[in-house]
Amino acid sequence: MKQLNVGILGLGTVGGGTYTVLKRNASEITRRTGVAINVVQVADRNLANAKALATDADVTDDAFAVVNNPAVDVVVELIGGYTLSRELVLKAIANKKHVVTANKALIALHGNEIFAAAKANNVIVAFEAAVAGGIPIIKALREGLGANRVEWVAGIINGTTNFILTEMREKGLNFADVLGEAQRLGYAEADPTFDVEGIDAAHKLTIMSAIAFGMPMKFEQAYTEGITKLEQVDIKYAEELGYRVKLLGITKRTDNGVELRVHPTLIPEKRLVANVNGAMNAVVVKGDAVGPTLYYGAGAGAEPTASAVVADLMDVARLIDATSAQRVPYLAFQPEQVQDLAILPIDEVQSAYYLRLRASDKPGVLADVTKILGDRSISIDAMLQKEPDENETEADIVILTHITVEKNMNAAIAAIEALEAITTKVVRIRMEELAK
């Protein structure tokens, strides 16, 4: 088995998530890449915490020991900031190690220098996790949409501010009140400046603009306006006019130059991106061939961010067998790892259901129907009983059920259709929450 040896700098939220995901999904990751990705060393100032979590790795409080460790192939930088992290990343590159980072400030401010060093040393510097957390937007921009001349990119790329704006709209609260709530819930930091003033979003936007248009990082020229002065009344008036207010990062190619701006923005409520609520992120990319496409998901958090960090590590691992046409296997997993999984017959599928019955308007019908469902342990989530139309003696009954197995529902429907008061076939449509 081919091996990729990883050193992690910083075992905080994202570092811990990365360690956990690599360990939990180790077999799935190896099934995909054909490579075992091992964490061989971890550096954290809190040695006790790090040792408790990273039980399979060497643990140190000296980050330079990791970047200088000859056994480490790739350094994962998750300590944040842009002074020490810059030094560590440049040292790792000089030592011919690949680098994966989630550090948007580092890339937005020092990306030009870091990429030049990486090119000179022929190492990968990957940073999917730096923008929009677990959403693979960097890969979409660099590869998936590579055929396009990108015209503009616009995104909700800061979860804290989107949470605040959502609460302001839904609860009619002012910025200051929601900020306090967000801090209590852990959605906002004690010093929220980077988020609420749009600086964090400008870091991420800077990275997307560079990749979309093929230009250097120009963070210092980004226009940045936060949400601290946004008043409740304007969110209300915008809604009356059919708009939602979002903190957008927008970068657009124009004949006169590239727009690079973060500010509160009215968006028509019928746009999908206007309906991205809570702490979620979404990025809209407009390409000349594909038109607008949208990418949505969690923009922060331990495991969503780890999802992007580990995907980058897998790209590094794919360098080992790069010349194979199966660098990325046809079916995502190595051919010998494809499993002949059984398909569940539809009778065995579990689902919730929408049922519509047409029943004579007689007493006892509903009792009979609910008994049939109850006898088969099918519980009712909601019901809608319609009055018969004028000159009619039958009416619609609509029932939403909780989850049951399809064959159970088939039996219930057969029993319901056998009732004398039920005059037509039962209409059945499956229901999915798509939440978890």
Next chain:
Amino acid sequence: MKQLNVGILGLGTVGGGTYTVLKRNASEITRRTGVAINVVQVADRNLANAKALATDADVTDDAFAVVNNPAVDVVVELIGGYTLSRELVLKAIANKKHVVTANKALIALHGNEIFAAAKANNVIVAFEAAVAGGIPIIKALREGLGANRVEWVAGIINGTTNFILTEMREKGLNFADVLGEAQRLGYAEADPTFDVEGIDAAHKLTIMSAIAFGMPMKFEQAYTEGITKLEQVDIKYAEELGYRVKLLGITKRTDNGVELRVHPTLIPEKRLVANVNGAMNAVVVKGDAVGPTLYYGAGAGAEPTASAVVADLMDVARLIDATSAQRVPYLAFQPEQVQDLAILPIDEVQSAYYLRLRASDKPGVLADVTKILGDRSISIDAMLQKEPDENETEADIVILTHITVEKNMNAAIAAIEALEAITTKVVRIRMEELAK
């Protein structure tokens, strides 16, 4: 300059779009990959049409001439069906040519055989365009979300049926009436069976399930139920209960087997995917680390599909320099092709605006304000004039403007604020349509 020589089979809608995008964006594509992608030969039964479009390529009506052409490195199969296309693809593979295809039926039905042949010949078979058109969902599943154990995938992956369902909901029409309209508009084919019975969606779902879980194509075991029996009344009742009805393809890993099913489905209206309307597609992927992520865009059409075909060709082109850490360059474009584009100062940015003014309730104020805007060629899109609250003599005026340049708006706002009747600062929020 490195070269990749392409032969295209079928110069219809998608083939024509592919030729056009490759030609129009040739310099952008080469800036990204460092490779010139040339269409050297094209096969189409309609020679005259093909010659009129593909002016730079050799044109033939013999598809086998292309797959046997020693000058062709990669064959793009866009003729559809799964008899002749299977034969052509297998012949191309036997001739050690890479294959790019948009053919979902071919992959869903014969993918297992094709991938085995491709592996034996160490060639790429890429099929991003086979699922959800221009949305890079195959890349997201295979690479971007590779760190995850995928739990389920659910998608609106047929534009025809989503268009029909959207019209049924918005206009209160029945299936048959909307189908006729869809056929007139070109959203549905003369024989719409493949779309409206869910077979097309089942092809795409089969492909996603194989990639999500690492298993062979099992199209013949997919459960497929279309929308032809769906009644208007059920869409209405679902809406009363807070749900939308969508034709979903759902594949889910369970302890007992893999679910693989296409059917009309109620989804809570607050889910983003429930708000995907018209002919657009969207896929939700639930990974154990990242949680739910969503991918949205055009699922069909000449250039959206071409966007995916050409992205696949770029992946093939990247095999030429596969061992470089810059296989995909840091900034998406080759380092020497990164351009130092100018950033537009915010004063020069063009935007529409939301303005809120607080004005004394005197006659003539609105005339003064609209004159100031008109004098600067700023036209008004909408206006909201509020009554003064009880015991107040001032009221809010909200104006939405059309697009103007920011410095022009700054001047207008200064003039408005100088009016005696305007008692506070003007609140200004930028507006974006994000439509084109």
